[in-house]
Amino acid sequence: MMKKLILALGIVLVLVNIAILFLDDDGRVGRTNYIHKWEQVTAQDVKETLTVPGVLTSAKEEPVYFDSESGAVSEMLVEPGDTVEEGADLFSYRVADYAKTYRELTASITSLDEKVMAVEQAISEAGESDFAAAAFSEDVNDPETIDESENEKDTDAASEALQQATEEQTTQLQEQYRISLEKELAEKNAELTAAEEQLAGLEETGEFVTVTSPSAGTVKSIDESGNKPVITLQSSDLVITGELTEAERKQVQNAMTIEAKLDDGPALEGEITELAEQPAATDGKESMYKFEASYLAEDEQANKLLAGYHLDTDILLAYASQAPTVKPAQVEDDQVWKMANGQLFTTKVGIGAQNDIQAAITSGLEAGAFLPANQGDYYQNEPFVTPWKAQQMNWSTWNDSFTSYEFLLGLLDH
Template sequence: MKKINVKGRIIGILIVAFVTTNAFLIFLDEGEQVDRKSYINEWSKTITYDLFKKMDTKAVFTSEETEPVYFNEDVGSFNEFLVEEGDTVSEGDDLYTYDVLNYYQEEARLEGEVSRLEEEIDAIEDFIDEIESYRVPDPPDTNDNNSSPFNNNSGTSDAPPPSYIETEYMKEEKMAEQETELAKQEAMLEMVEDQLDQLQDEGDRITVTSAFSGTVSEVSEDLESPLLTLESTNLVLEGTIPEQERKEIEEEMVVEIHVPELEYETTGTLTSVDDYPEEVELHRSSRYPFKVSMENPSEELLAGYHADLKITTDESLGVVTAVEKALETDENLYAWVMNAEGILERRDIETGIEEQGLVEILSGLEDGEWLAVEPKDEFRNEAIFFTPLHTDDLRVRQMFKMERQSILTYGLLGILSR
């Protein structure tokens, strides 16, 4: 008969009882009197970084400006076109001719147009002088906030005054706008004066010249209005965004541009965002038009090419950042911090912008702090943590090059510390 190993069975039972009892005591340890340890095999470090929030959308290249050219049949009879579709024209180039029906009536009309344009030019020049002479206050005087010639706000004086930089920018923007309008009116005046000179010199036939530089995109052979359509050679991007995203974008935001057709990438600026949708329908989301301008775009770009856009709607520069997977959500957002004392600490945090797995930390963490990532079931507040030993990082040979006395000293210190 086989002899039963009573001693072995007793030892086994004692081991199981010991483990079970300790596990049970830990389970009942509401006061956390038993030291617990957390094994961490993956961790991450907070860093200072620049984060950007971006919105993806699409747009198409089109001419920056379109100029229709009209012919009034009441002033004469059309003679001939002097341009064709696709022709490039500059200011002063001939477009078409017509024969005058009533010399004196047409002369009076052209003279009246000259006077009107001269008055408009004088008014624009006076406004430009007023803008140039305006001194931007620093700091701004809240009592004189509405005295600015380029302040378009019609609200009450309770509105906060714009900052110095904002006001200076508004001044420069209004100056550029008025100078563009002045150049346009001067070109129109030159065109009308040229027609008047032709009428007074020749008497019956007038050649209409262009007040616009661009390309002839349409010619109305049946003389329907507009007679000609001119488009500028400068390209802009036009697109629309849904109403859910309208409040997220505003003018002057930076835009990343990618043209798949050419594998071309550049940047631009959001120059306009409409406050009114293209169409209004009850059962359909409204879409709001926007425009993006570029500096020195590629000459290979053509009107009609499509582009993928990334609009930077928000940014946080030089902020404390953590990887997203190091953050936990219960009732509030928190992270497990591996502090310098070797203790795992649960800490509540507040976050901001998220970009490609990185999260802005508004409060709760500082730059250079270590965060536990995995395994999450090992995380316990105020527990001692330990991490794997990376033998590849150890300089084993140097350990054995130490003096015998040093090895003995450190060994004894290790034993005594236990």
């Protein structure tokens, strides 16, 4: 009889509690959140990218001009489809006026000498200056670039992350500038060598000048009718080209970093060099905007690449270095559930770079904080309990952390 009475009272007690919770629209009855799994916020590098299809194409079509007033073509030394190296002989012509041609070549050599010296000086100065750092210094110190936070540590962390990202951008900008200068120097040296060889040939023969290829590539076409250009070369240097939708075009800017992946082989790293302002022909469909990207590749790797190869191109939209990182699903309405001091509560966070598996936090949360592994609407701003995991207890110090009374209450909660 006593057992039946206890069972009946137990059932009544459970039903009463359920009714109280059901009717408690004002939240006056305290609730305890049960957190089955949780995880700690860690500092990670986060990349936000846009993946679009791309194809390798010739970097440029380079015309080789010939002015019929300078003379007449005497011999064509290449044919369409021929592959030529930089400096290879293309055609020769008989000069109409030796003295005039000699003066023009001499003046060209003098001008190119000065340009080569200027570029060499620029390369030397670029290695010693902090021109890029100065360009970013105002942004680093501008308070508007750092989200305000009630927590000073959050603000300091955001400032430090911004400073680190700025330093990386500065280094990248300096490297890009150095590469562009070295490329320009190589082009000017090639032009200088060609002009010197033409002058040497003119002095040797007294009437003929041989025109050489300004770059390595393939002869696309030849026009011997006397019109300009007489030869059109397709450069052997390749670039990545592709198209962006309207929505994608709004996200992409010139000089953004790219990483392109072939089916096999290492990724190609580079940057956006050309970005169309006007769409290609649409025919009533969605507008598409063309882009072009350069890349760096080792000689051995570059020799294996051919025009027409297709690849997936990742355009880096945003990057966060060693930022507090959570899963995107853990953020809802710019808030996350945070576990601290036995309480579960929401905290507002700022979101930076993010992808399918990572979201960088710019403010409101630090590395080391604890969050429920699965965020949900069923949580409330109330205390929380977690599963009893004896193997994770530090028994040597638990006596310093809890009183016996608190320990007993914890057991009862579980």
